[in-house]
Amino acid sequence: MADWRLNTQMSRHFTGEGDLIKLLEKLKMVARLQKIEDVVILVPLYLEGEALTIYQQMRDEDKGDLASVEQRLKLAFAESPLEALGKLASLRWTGESVDVFAAEIKRLAGLAGYVGRSLNMTVKLYLVNGFPEEISANMQRITEINTMKVDDLLVHARVLVKNVKDQIMAAAVSGNTCTRPHLNDERQAEWNV
Structure with missing residues (x-):
């Protein structure tokens, strides 16, 4: 894993309002630029409110899988x-x-x-x-x-x-x-x- 520092205060947190897809794309872009291989570790840092509640209710093994986290959050918050x-x-x-x-x-x-x-x-x-x-x-x-x-x-x-x-x-x-x-x-x- 790369040596990196991340200031989560510089970016808006996702609460369930706003564009979930853009947030996920931004997280992937930051991870790629910082050479972070496991993007899923960044996701909970940028969730608050209802979005964090949904994440916390996921099974631990699903929290470690980016596709599972994306799917669950999209199901709850993205446009159909x-x-x-x-x-x-x-x-x-x-x-x-x-x-x-x-x-x-x-x-x-x-x-x-x-x-x-x-x-x-x-x-x-x-x-x-x-x-x-x-x-x-x-x-x-x-x-x-x-x-x-x-x-x-x-x-x-x-x-x-x-x-x-x-x-x-x-x-x-x-x-x-x-x-x-x-x-x-x-x-x-x-x-x-």
Whole structure:
């Protein structure tokens, strides 16, 4: 085992509220960076409240198995595949960065049970269709869209989003009106000039 020091006060503890999947991914990433082979020893350090209670009620042999701990915590606190699919179906871009939007699509698709190639295709489909009509239509015109990787599609999406923002800014400066994508109230202020 590597020599490491961990300050659990620097990270939020999981109580049952929030994103369990992100916490587990973060723990695995920290363990990998610190060369900690047994990730499961980190889990109880970041649990409080209901989450810690669930962990404490597990059998000792299951507490030592990361897959068992993950499965039990996901069963108690993660979105079900149906919940994730429902959120995915209604997910629309609201002005956040393209990468954040794509990450949320990927997270929900993964929770809904998509893996491997079907996960990548699902991310591409929902990414293209989750944007406002102008951006979505331009993305659908990309000839190699069916064979391109998600990262390559993100490059196209970033350019299209920037172009739309530039058009809105140019219209505002010239005094013309410009149709803007539908944004929620939180993101609307970023588009106002």
